[in-house]
Amino acid sequence: MKEPVKIDKDLIKVHGLTDEEYEKIKEVLGREPNFTELGIFSVMWSEHCSYKSSKPVLRKFPTQGDNILVRAGEENAGAADIGDGFAAVFKMESHNHPSAIEPFQGAATGAGGIIRDIFTMGARPIALMDSLRFGCLSDARSRYLLKGVVGGVAFYGNCIGIPTVGGETFFDKTYQGNPLVNVLCLGIVKKDKIVKAQAKGEGNTIFYVGSSTGRDGLGGASFASRELTDESHEDRPAVQICDPFMEKLLLEATLELIESAVVVGMQDMGAAGLTSSTVETASRGNSGIEIDISLVPRREEGMIPYEVMLSESQERMLVIVKKGKEEEAKKIFEKWDLHAAPIGRVTSGNSFLVKDGGKIAAEIPVKALTTDAPVYLREKTKPEYLDGVRNLDLSDVPLPEDLNSIFLKMLSSPNIVSKSWVFEQYDHMVGTNTILLPGADAAVVRMKGTKKALALSCDGNGRYCYLDPYEGGKIAVAEAARNVVCVGAKPLAITNCLNFGTPTDPEIFWQFSRCVEGMAEACKELKTPVTGGNVSFYNENPQGAVDPTPVVGMLGLIEDIDYLCTPWFKKEGDLVCLLGEGEKSLGGSEYLYHVHNLKKGQPPKLNLHLEKALQKTCLEAIKKGLINSAHDVSDGGLAITLAECCILNEENLMGADINLKESEREDVILFGEAESQIIISCSSSNLNKLKKIVRENKVTLKVLGRVGGEKLTIKKEEKPLISQSIQELYTTWKNSLSSYFEM
Amino acid sequence: MRFGVIMFPGSNCDYDCWWAIKEVTGEEVDFIWHKEENITGFDCIVLPGGFSYGDYLRTGAIARFSPIMKKVKEFAERGGLVVGICNGFQILLEAGFLPGAMRKNKHLLFICKYIHLRVENPHTAFTNLCKKGQILRIPIAHFEGNYYATPDTLSTLQKKSQIIFRYCNKEGEITDEVNPNGSLDAIAGVCNERGNILGMMPHPERSCESILGSEDGKLIWKSIVTSLKRIKK
Structure with missing residues (x-):
């Protein structure tokens, strides 16, 4: 890639920034941004990273509770107290767009990303779950996507050795061409060992660990923040390639590193890669940060600063190590054959300074990219379709004569049938904690050395939400809670993935708001606070938006596994x-x-x-x-x-x-x-x-x-x-x- | 008895083996890091399941060159007991410790589920607590478990009773339908001629507690302990 000489209107538009947003950038900097800075603003202010449309609505969720140790938004995942000095860290994330155009890698990197969010908090991941939605199975493309997505989750989870213990697979023509791929990861950590994703303490060293940086996944966060079109396959380079083996090494090294107490904070380089991990850790630590990208390990020649900062190459992490403990940290990385490079340090002040050797590549106030990013109160209107579809006259529905054959037809519906074709491709037993195999109301993993077990369930019904977003939102939470209750677990807290269409469409935004309100209501009543999650907008194919589909991941606690139901x-x-x-x-x-x-x-x-x-x-x-x-x-x-x-x-x-x-x-x-x-x-x-x-x-x-x-x-x-x-x-x-x- | 579980980078059933040996069977067990120079003091070495070195090439193809494999070879040559489970079995095949090779499963899918095994040879260091024809319920979890050997090798294996386990149904019958991966002769586990090296695709470490659905895996660990005690006497 070559640096463009001049930033013009087209370039701003390609970066998904509005004219007002560009004006705001100039105001923040007191000058025109350079190309690298434009890229940084574009990803940090993208819907995917900034939650600029959803933030005001998400405030309706209850996030506090007696057993909540890390609240939604504070860290990369939430944490709930499960007694005996342990915390459960869990979160769900979507990888819908990448999976739509490259199902295997899209789903695999989705699993990889959420796993990193869990172990960078110091928790050992003990279970994965997936919530998948596709178009009709009679369609060859849907079967291709299903096969690819399941293969991708399997490839990643099986290799890294985290059991995929359950989930849901649902088919409806609304998801044709825009499948939903939501993956949940659960980990366990001693309460006092939870690691924060923050860069604090002037002079502490910023380490870059893991795979080298290439051009793969360039601008993935921006790609995720627009609709899929017929030309989306041209965005294939925006999908990353996974390396679960590298992540297994990162996982083990990270947990060993945390035991040695040399770490100040760490964060996965997920969406917006090096940019978001450095900026967000500095923001949480109320610090400045300085990095030199000439020190970043690369796998391709001639990358310009823009590309290094925006790459979404997988299996990379940012680790902030205590000053003077660098050698100790390096030794652990070397034991696991990992490449670790010091690329910068925590500074006082509030500046995000990116150098490229002797030159300054970007200089932006940290908070301008995080807490001070634009937030929008989107317009909402009750959708016109609603009145029409809610009216159901049963006399228009003929009563079948042969109920026996209808019964068999129902039992062979892709949404009812056994999903063993899916879950047998997942190693659901590795770890020897899975005490209830997939297919039950909820998955159950025991906690070795205690009588306790954790139950997990993923639920959401897009059809209900299409017909009544508020009730549908309530039902998603209530059903997930009921499912963990059925195995004998007390519901504790939820994570979620909110999959919707384009937020600037007032009807879509109405669906989104009503679903969230319904979910919030149920969470309050059932005393299951929201510990985090993710919002995925722009789930549209050329035919329109998908049914509004909030997916709830419920965590439950079984005190005594002798009473597993x-x-x-x-x-x-x-x-x-x-x-x-x-x-x-x-x-x-x-x-x-x-x-x-x-x-x-x-x-x-x-x-x-x-x-x-x-x-x-x-x-x-x-x-x-x-x-x-x-x-x-x-x-x-x-x-x-x-x-x-x-x-x-x-x-x-x-x-x-x-x-x-x-x-x-x-x-x-x-x-x-x-x-x-x-x-x-x-x-x-x-x-x-x-x-x-x-x-x-x-x-x-x-x-x-x-x-x-x-x-x-x-x-x-x-x-x-x-x-x-x-x-x-x-x-x-x-x-x-x-x-x-x-x- | 002291077991050693090798940790290759990418092993992921290492802790499960450790737990099954230590907490369930009650024997001593330690991990052996793949860079270890010295592996003395062990009675049985376990090569656990997982994806050693990522297995991006062919399962076990890189691990066979790991320096630790030289030490395992010396250990086996001295008559020490070696068990390779799943990826461990694949490594033993690649390293030439056991005859045959692995192909991808017949359906070209990873498969994880409980299956039934028939004990073909109960007179080994690994199965001496089983009866001939005994049916064990133990899970499998692999992509490359479709065992293959040349006709000559197969006939030697049969003649010398080196086929230890075969896939079967609940009643112990061997049919194509219950052969989960297409293995030649429904072979699930074989040993070397000397009888001190076992490779098996099913995971005995995953089926040692009733809460996990079966305790049959314990028979294998306990058989090993029984034979080691006999040797030590």
């Missing part, structure tokens, strides 16, 4: 009961979409008081050992939930005989979706004790039938609606996803 039926003769009562709706349901090709209606309403009481009841019942299984009623309604209870444990399939006393239409009874409901099974001798807890918490309990036999039979007032052999249910459910990939 699983979703499948276990004993012949056990009672099958429905805990909780929510109003059933076909609005936004999988049934309506998959069988009738409709995305309409009012999604189920969620009453947060009832939800809270339900979760309390379920947890009490599990802790007292009264129930043998618990499974959240969600996508596909009661019939699909019951089927899952029968077939989730491949080693021991179990039938059930169910009789429902409901008066609604048969398809509503079977496939209508509702909130605040859990299917449990228990021995009849525990029923009275269970009823007592249910009464105390003012929730409802209905006995639906019994576990047993080789069939799942569902009757309405003794009239059979569905009767299927569990072996057939299992085979349909198990093989449907892989059948799309068989040649």
Whole structure:
């Protein structure tokens, strides 16, 4: 690349800066910026780094709680107290755009980036989870993206040795061409060993560690901050290439370094690479920082300062080492065969000074790039489409005659089927902590040396949010909490990925605001504060924006792993009961979409008081050992939930005989979706004790039938609606996803 | 008994082996750094799973040149017990400690799941607590576990009872359907002619506690301890 002679209007526009923003840059500097400075401002003020549109809305999230050790926004990830002197550090991040054009590398580098955010805080990563969304599976491009994304997450997680313990995979034509790839990482650290991402103490040394710098990923943060178009594949150079082996070395060296107490702070060079890591650490430490980029290890010839500062080459870190401890730090890097170069120092004052040998390449006040970056109060308008799509007249939905075949059709929907084709590509057991294998309501990893375990669940329903962003936002949080409750964990806190369209579109911004408000409401009521996350705007393809899709990553704590609960039926003769009562709706349901090709209606309403009481009841019942299984009623309604209870444990399939006393239409009874409901099974001798807890918490309990036999039979007032052999249910459910990939 | 678990850069089942040996089996265990010059004082050396040196080329292809492998060779030549699990098995093949080679799985996908194994030879230092034909439930997790050997080698392996484990179903039957990776003759683990080096793709360290879904892996560690005690007597 050559330095342009002059900064003109076109160049400013290419950098995604508005005229007003350029004027502000001149004001801050008191002069015209040079090319390098223009690049630095452009990435630091990009939506991706600055959250300039989302910041005012995100303030609605509750971020405080008794067990919150690091609050949202303070560091690269949040941290929650889990007792015994330990903290759980966790965060979710999106890599949607890179994955849309280069699925394997896009997803792999997404996993790599979030893992670095966790271990740079001093925590050992113990689990990954992914929340993936693609267009229809019948489309070859969607299958290519799915295969590439799953392969990428697998490649990275498997190699570095962090188990991918669960997640969700969802298909809907709204994500055609713009898949959502959100990855969550969880780590554990001793509370007193949490490392801050700050540069403090005049004279402390700035180390550059890891891979050398190339032109890959140039301007990735800006790339992520615009819509995908038909020409986006030309942005392929903006996708980085991963090296999980290098990251494994970085991980081990970093944790060893922290043990040796020579570190002041550290940060991953993620989006906006060297620029954001130096600027943000200085900003948090209220310091200045000075680096000489002629000392930065490079893998390509003739790179100009602009390229060095904006490169997003992967597997690089910034480590601030105590003055006088440089040799000690170097020894640890050398042990792990890592290249580490001192490239600068912390200074007093507030200047971000970039030298290139003897020359000054950039000089900008630190805070102008961080806390003083522009923030916008975007316009919002209620979308016009809403009134039309919310109206669902059931008389327009024909009631199927053969419910048995519809049942099988539902069970083979890509959104319902077993996701074993996905999670068997992930090493989900390395670390020997995974005590609940993927496929249950939540993933569970134990903490060796204690009786405790951590539960994780990822949830979000774009269809609900499309039809009702506020309820959809509430439901995302409540369902994630209910899922960790079903395995016996107390919900502690959330991280999130907010995937939306273009924020300057007032209708999109309305969706975004309403979703956040709904989520915030649920977080307050359920006492699960937000510890951090990420916002991904500009999720649009040439056909328009994706459905608003907030994804919640919920962390739960199990105090005693002897009381771990699983979703499948276990004993012949056990009672099958429905805990909780929510109003059933076909609005936004999988049934309506998959069988009738409709995305309409009012999604189920969620009453947060009832939800809270339900979760309390379920947890009490599990802790007292009264129930043998618990499974959240969600996508596909009661019939699909019951089927899952029968077939989730491949080693021991179990039938059930169910009789429902409901008066609604048969398809509503079977496939209508509702909130605040859990299917449990228990021995009849525990029923009275269970009823007592249910009464105390003012929730409802209905006995639906019994576990047993080789069939799942569902009757309405003794009239059979569905009767299927569990072996057939299992085979349909198990093989449907892989059948799309068989040649 | 004192076990040594080798840490190559990129090993990632090293701690899992350590935990299974120390906390579950109750034996002494230490890590051996790949740059270590001296590995005396060990009774059994474990080459753990993972992606040694990233395995970007071919699994185990770089690790075989690691200086520590010379020491492992000397150790094995003295009759010491060596176990390679997953990537450890791949390294033993690349280094020529065991016959055969690995290809990518037949479906060309990484695969991680519980499978069933049939013990073909219970008269080894690694399986002496198992019965012939005993079925073990142990997980696999690999991309390159599709074992191959020439017809001559295979027939030698069969004749000399060097095939230790084969993939099977719950009932112990060996069918193409339950062969997860396409391995020749459904081979999951082999040993050398002398019987002191074992390579296996399944992970016994992942199945030593009921909370993880199976305790069958313990049989392997305990068999090793039993045979070491016999030797020491």
